[in-house]
Amino acid sequence: MLLVDRDDVPMDVWSDPTPEEYLPSQYALCPTDPGGVGAIGDVGAIRDRLSLDLQTLLRGTERTFTLSAGAAEAGAAGAGWVYATGPGPGVDCFVLSPEQARAVWAQGHPRDQAMMLLDDTSYATLTASDGADLEVVFGPVLPDGGWVQSAG
Numbered sequence: 508m509l510l511v512d513r514d515d516v517p518m519d520v521w522s523d524p525t526p527e528e529y530l531p532s533q534y535a536l537c538p539t540d541p542g543g544v545g546a547i548g549d550v551g552a553i554r555d556r557l558s559l560d561l562q563t564l565l566r567g568t569e570r571t572f573t574l575s576a577g578a579a580e581a582g583a584a585g586a587g588w589v590y591a592t593g594p595g596p597g598v599d600c601f602v603l604s605p606e607q608a609r610a611v612w613a614q615g616h617p618r619d620q621a622m623m624l625l626d627d628t629s630y631a632t633l634t635a636s637d638g639a640d641l642e643v644v645f646g647p648v649l650p651d652g653g654w655v656q657s658a659g
Contacts, residue, residue: 553635616632
C-alpha cells in the first residue's frame with residue numbers, strides 16, 4: 508500500500524494518531540560504489556585508507572547488510588535500495604551512534620546539503636590519507652535493523 512497523503516486515512520485507523528519524528532539511534536556508513544551491491548561497496552575497500560583518527564573511531568563497528576529481495580530492480584528504477592540484516596550476499600558498513608556519525612560527517616565534505624540529514628540518506632566525500640576522494644553515504648538505521656538508500 509502506498510500512502511500518499513496521511514489525511515486520506517481516517518484518524519481512528521492509526522495506532523497513534525499523533526505523528527512523531529523518528530530519530531535513529533544508529534547510522535550506516537558505507538562507501539558508494541555503482542558496481543557494488545545495490546550502489547554501495549564494502550567498507551574494507553576504504554577502511555585502511557582513512558585517517559588514523561577515523562580508523563580508530565570506526566574500528567569494530569562493521570555490520571553486514573544484504574540487499575533485500577526486489578531492491579536491485581527498485582534501485583535501478585530510481586526508487587532507492589533497501590538493505591536488511593537477513594541472510595544472503597551483502598556488504599559490510601560501519602554502524603555508528605549519532606555522535607560517531609556526526610564526528611565522521613564533520614571531517615567530510617557534504618555533497619548535497621550542509622547538515623547530515625537525520626531521517627534520510629546523506630552523501631559526503633571523505634579524504635583518504637593519500638589525498639584521494641572517498642564517496643560515502645550515511646543512512647539512518649530503521650527499527651528493523653535495515654536502512655534505505657535513496658536513489659540520488
